[in-house]
Amino acid sequence: NAGVTQTPKFRILKIGQSMTLQCTQDMNHNYMYWYRQDPGMGLKLIYYSVGAGITDKGEVPNGYNVSRSTTEDFPLRLELAAPSQTSVYFCASSYSGQGASNQPQHFGDGTRLSIL
Amino acid sequence: AQKVTQAQTEISVVEKEDVTLDCVYETRDTTYYLFWYKQPPSGELVFLIRRNSFDEQNEISGRYSWNFQKSTSSFNFTITASQVVDSAVYFCALSEANSGYSTLTFGKGTMLLVSP
Numbered sequence: 001n002a003g004v005t006q007t008p009k010f011r012i013l014k015i016g017q018s019m020t021l022q023c024t025q026d027m028n029h030n031y032m033y034w035y036r037q038d039p040g041m042g043l044k045l046i047y048y049s050v051g052a053g054i055t056d057k058g059e060v061p062n063g064y065n066v067s068r069s070t071t072e073d074f075p076l077r078l079e080l081a082a083p084s085q086t087s088v089y090f091c092a093s094s095y096s097g098q099g100a101s102n103q104p105q106h107f108g109d110g111t112r113l114s115i116l
Numbered sequence: 117a118q119k120v121t122q123a124q125t126e127i128s129v130v131e132k133e134d135v136t137l138d139c140v141y142e143t144r145d146t147t148y149y150l151f152w153y154k155q156p157p158s159g160e161l162v163f164l165i166r167r168n169s170f171d172e173q174n175e176i177s178g179r180y181s182w183n184f185q186k187s188t189s190s191f192n193f194t195i196t197a198s199q200v201v202d203s204a205v206y207f208c209a210l211s212e213a214n215s216g217y218s219t220l221t222f223g224k225g226t227m228l229l230v231s232p
Contacts, residue, residue: 033219040125042207042222058219090161102149102168102211105220107161 002026006091006108013081013115021076021111023091030096032074033058033105034066036087043090049074050096081115088112118143120210122223129198129230137193137226139208145169148212150184150191151220155205164206167191198230 007022025032030051035043035058045058049068063085065077074093078085092105119142129135141150152164165175167184175182179196195202205227209220 040224042224043220044222045219048219088159092161102166104151104163104166106163107153109160112159 004091004093004106004108006089006111008111009109010112011114013078013113015081015083015115017081018077018079019081021078021089021091021113023074023076023108024072025074025091025093025106026072027093027095027106028071029093029106030071031094032068033092033094034064034074034076035090035092036060036085037090037110038087046076046089078113083115086113086115118145118148118210118212118221120208120221120223122206122208122226124226125224126227126229129228131200131230131232132197134194134196135198135228135230137195137206137208137228139191139193139223141189141191141208141210143210143212145212148210151209151211152182152191152193153207153209155207155225157204161207164193195228198228200230200232203228203230 004025033048034046037043044060046064047058047066049055052068052071055066055068068074089111091108094105095103121140148169150167154162172184181194183192205225207225208223211220
């Protein structure tokens with residue numbers, strides 16, 4: 001049972017570099033999400049997707065981009081890394097059938113990103 | 117806008133003590149869902165429980181119990197006879213029945229430290 005898989009687990013970037021955080025799920029969930037977790041601040045939603053080809057902004061989308069070309073994959077792109085983007089990033093997915101809004105989200109193990 | 121408040125930033129107890137983690141929420145929706153997640157030191161997020169707004173029945177699962185009170189907009193979590201393995205950050209989260217998909221609003225989390 002792979003569930004939600006995120007790569008890499010750790011990464012250090014220099015200011016101005018770009019990178020893509022990978023996320024894939026094998027549960028056939030249409031709904032996928034990206035969060036960032038800063039110390040003492042809980043999780044904040046960056047972007048979400050309700051299906052292939054459909055994405056929308058969450059609470060803190062600035063500095064990030066996403067795409068959703070397949071049901072399984074939902075990569076998060078940082079174009080010009082800034083120190084403020086140092087955080088732990090979590091990808092999640094959830095069931096998309098009837099009653100979807102009451103279904104728990106399943107999280108990956110996170111990507112710890114440091115920008116220096 | 118929806119909001120989740122976990123006023124307790126950190127709680128320290130000695131093993132076998134009972135401990136209650138508080139969660140207060142705000143929402144304009146009449147239909148919503150509440151969740152608790154556990155984040156152990158290893159960093160992953162583990163789903164614990166879901167509660168629907170129209171079901172105020174309390175729930176017990178082993179040493180864990182949850183008290184949902186709509187009158188006070190609270191969804192508190194009690195651990196009975198705490199153990200060292202309960203040490204973690206616990207997040208309360210709220211989802212509104214919005215377009216059928218589940219976007220979670222998280223509280224900032226309560227760090228529970230259980231010492232032997």
